[in-house]
Amino acid sequence: MGLEAYLFVSLLLFLLGLIMAAARRSLIYVLIGLELILNAANLNLVAFQRFHPGAGLDGQIGAIFVIILAAAEAAIALAIVLNVYSRFGSIRPDDMHTLRD
């Protein structure tokens, strides 16, 4: 299996994440979409490291950083979602458009 297959899966994940973040009607799913995008990037990093022998462990370390960031992001984002829910009584993104002109 060549690099292209990994990249293809990564692309798929990325697009799915994009669509999910933009189209789903729940903040939880939007967050999951963002996670998918991050993981698509992770897959890319790991795959490139695997197919570039001279790269050492750079890709893997990058991926670990991204996972940590994703965990932190999820913690903050879920807290925001909780707050949004207590304020608006809903977690539909369409219901929270008070920040507008």
Next chain:
Amino acid sequence: MPTADFFPLLLAVPLLPLGAWLLQVLVGRSLPRGGDWLPTGAMLGAFGVAVLLYLRAQGLGDEAEHFVWSTGATGGGHGWKWFVSSEGLDAGLAAFRAGLWYDGLTAPLLAMVAGVSFLVHLFSTGYMRGNSRYTAYFAGLALFSFAMLAMLVSDNLLFVFMFWEVMGLCSFLLIGHDSLDRQKPRPRAAAAAVKAFLTTRVGDVALLLGLAILWNGFGTLQFHELAVAVPNLIEGQQGWPSWLETAGVLIFLGAVGKSAQFPLHVWLPDAMEGPTPVSAMIHAATMVAAGVYLVARAFPVLAPGVLAIIAVVGAFTAFFAATIALTQDDLKKVLAYSTISQLGYMISAVGLGSPDGALFHVFTHGLFKAGLFLGAGAVIHACHHEQNLSRLGGLRKRMPVTYASMLLCTAAIAGVPFLSGFYSKDAILAFAAEGWEAGAGMAATLPLVLLGLAAPLTALYMFRMFLLAFSGEPRSDHARDAKEVPLPMSLPLVLLGLGAVFGAMLWFAKPHPSEDAHHLATILASVSLVLGLGAALLYFQFRKRDAGRTAAALGPFARAARGLYGVDGFYHAVTVMPVRVVARLASSFDRRVVDGIVHGLGGFAVQLGLRLRRLQSGHIQRYLYLTYAGLLALTLFALWRVS
């Protein structure tokens, strides 16, 4: 032979009113009585000093006619150095110098101007009482007097021009004085002030050009240097160079504007919108006299051809204005046109080769015309601002002092023998007769004919005005209730009435026309007086015709004169209307094009903002879509650049 204290004294004459003006402007309002005593007192001081100088000059006896005291003649340099010019260096003169000048012509004029100014100040303390801009009025009057006095003691044409311009400003301020009145603002006064300023400006531009030509040609503008340089040049070139003739014509144009000669006379009648003492000031002591003074002083640089033009223009103005004066119903307008007519005599005298005679008439005219205007002011004051002759009348018994003063002044201007006006006008007529005897052709004949025709007209219109105002029965309640004016106003009238009688004796340099011409002129003047006075008495005294019926009797001629011969209408058509059209075009250009661009830009930004704000919807997922679109666009751009 001036003594050491002479120049400080001479300098004090203009500086006293200047100081009064300065104080009046700075602190006048907080002084008691609005500070009116300050300029009045300063003028009294200036008059006193001028009289002192006059007496000293008179002490020279027979020398008095020819003496010259100037900073140029004392050996201690030529006055003070003002600026250095390269042209002057070429002509052998290191710098432009300005100094003082006092001679047999200046002496009586200076005393007359200071005296008349003082009397006008004094009269104004009564006439202008209660005016809402009393202090400003006296400040203007003081500055006006300063400018005229300073002009008279200047020894060069540039300083004459500078003080001449100060006078232009003062006349503007004073003619328009009532336009800012707090109780009764008069917009017509503002219009008259602008008209006076702009009309005289036409002449001033010409004058400045004329002075530039002289400076370029001679490198000096001092009277005594020009009087030497010009004959030298004529001798060297054997004739008058055309540039010098041009300069002469341009200088004369300046006088045409200032001294209200045809065709720039239109501002003077309108200037009647100013308070009456200001009219006395403008018509007698300052302003219009400046024009005559200028051409009289610039006489050495005027070529014979220019002099012929001056003589004809002056004589024509004298006649032309006299016919208009005959048809005016407004007391002050009659006097205004009479001033134009008398100025015509003076200007014509310069053209006939007698600047002395011209200044002699300036001197006597200053006395009796000031008397006439202050008398008119007294009448207007007493009759509650009624100045239409057809509503006056019968003032003889009600205002005896004013009546007596006006009678003397009217007799003087009409040329009754042994009064001051007789001598000066007689001299001018004599020079005209001399010119006619000596020369041939239109240029020699016209001045005598026109001035001769104007003489009986002068007597006629002046006595017409006088009889309509003072004799007969009062024709309105205002005239019926008139009372004599208080002392500060009647005293100047008495003094000026005396001046009108004896003024001619105070003049040094009596003109000397030839014997034959003098006889002819005397006969002409006497016949004129009899004709004019007789006609006026017959018509207005015994048949009791009023002004309106006179005009009807004279038919189309009177209608033309009443319409001022269309001169004002003509100016309105050729100067005012085009300016208005251009102004309207400019205004619409400004509104449509300039404002259009400005408003268009602003509107564009507003519209753009209104459209862009729709993007700010508050829906986070729409923002995401926009982000994706941006990402896509960047990606495509990057791919395009790479490939």
